[in-house]
Amino acid sequence: xxxxxxxxxxxxxxxxxxxxxxxxxxxxxxxxxxxxxxxxxxxxxxxxxxxxxxxxxxxxxxxxxxxxxxxxxxxxxxxxxxxxxxxxxxxxxxxxxxxxxxxxxxxxxxxx
Amino acid sequence: xxxxxxxxxxxxxxxxxxxxxxxxxxxxxxxxxxxxxxxxxxxxxxxxxxxxxxxxxxxxxxxxxxxxxxxxxxxxxxxxxxxxxxxxxxxxxxxxxxxxxxxxxxxxxxx
Numbered sequence: 001x002x003x004x005x006x007x008x009x010x011x012x013x014x015x016x017x018x019x020x021x022x023x024x025x026x027x028x029x030x031x032x033x034x035x036x037x038x039x040x041x042x043x044x045x046x047x048x049x050x051x052x053x054x055x056x057x058x059x060x061x062x063x064x065x066x067x068x069x070x071x072x073x074x075x076x077x078x079x080x081x082x083x084x085x086x087x088x089x090x091x092x093x094x095x096x097x098x099x100x101x102x103x104x105x106x107x108x109x110x111x112x
Numbered sequence: 113x114x115x116x117x118x119x120x121x122x123x124x125x126x127x128x129x130x131x132x133x134x135x136x137x138x139x140x141x142x143x144x145x146x147x148x149x150x151x152x153x154x155x156x157x158x159x160x161x162x163x164x165x166x167x168x169x170x171x172x173x174x175x176x177x178x179x180x181x182x183x184x185x186x187x188x189x190x191x192x193x194x195x196x197x198x199x200x201x202x203x204x205x206x207x208x209x210x211x212x213x214x215x216x217x218x219x220x221x222x223x
Contacts, residue, residue: 033210042201042213043156056210090155098144098207103155 002026004093006104013081013111021076021107025093031055032074033101034066035090043090049074081111114139116204118214126222131189133217135202138183142204145178145185146211150199159200160187189219197221 005024013019025032031050035043045058049068060066063081068074078085088108092101115138125131137145143164148156162169162176162185169176173192178185189196202214 042215045210045212048210058210088153098205100146100158100161101211103157105155 004104011109019078023074023091029093029095031094033092037088086111114212116212116214122218124220133187135214136184137204141206143207144205146203147187148201192221194221
């Protein structure tokens with residue numbers, strides 16, 4: 001069965017650079033969540049989309065932005081990268097609110 | 113907003129014994145409570161979930177209980193096995209809202 005696809009799997013960037021993370025949800029899932037997970041930390045909610053509209057926003061820095069496109073894939077854009085942005089970024093897709101969240105394998109971002 | 117507290121942060125259990133992880137939530141409107149298991153460097157995966165109209169749910173060696181009045185829910189793993197070693201996250205959602213995670217419990221199964 002198709003799963004949530006995230007790309008790239010690994011990304012190394014220098015401070016002050018920009019990064020774009022992509023998420024391709026499971027077909028017919030209309031909800032996408034983005035989470036940031038630091039080493040040994042719980043996943044922190046960043047932002048969510050429902051039917052291509054932003055539905056909620058968490059502790060997402062102003063340097064980050066995201067959108068969901070007409071084909072339901074989502075991109076997380078991160079600018080002016082800082083060392084503290086190094087983390088595992090997960091995207092999850094849901095067939096509807098209040099249902100199981102299916103996580104992608106994550107993108108490991110390292111800022112040097 | 114919702115706040116989920118999870119205890120303990122680390123739990124060591126002898127193989128074959130039971131493990132219990134407890135969580136509390138703050139938003140009385142939350143009605144969906146999933147539990148995720150995350151192995152090192154891998155994605156969180158749902159192991160069991162419960163909705164607010166149910167007090168208990170069981171799936172083989174895993175069970176979850178929910179006390180809506182106390183805003184408390186727990187994960188029970190019986191007859192623990194080495195492959196149960198992982199980080200477990202409880203979470204809560206209002207159903208039409210984001211899923212908020214607890215800080216996780218690192219479960220070690222001792223031989």
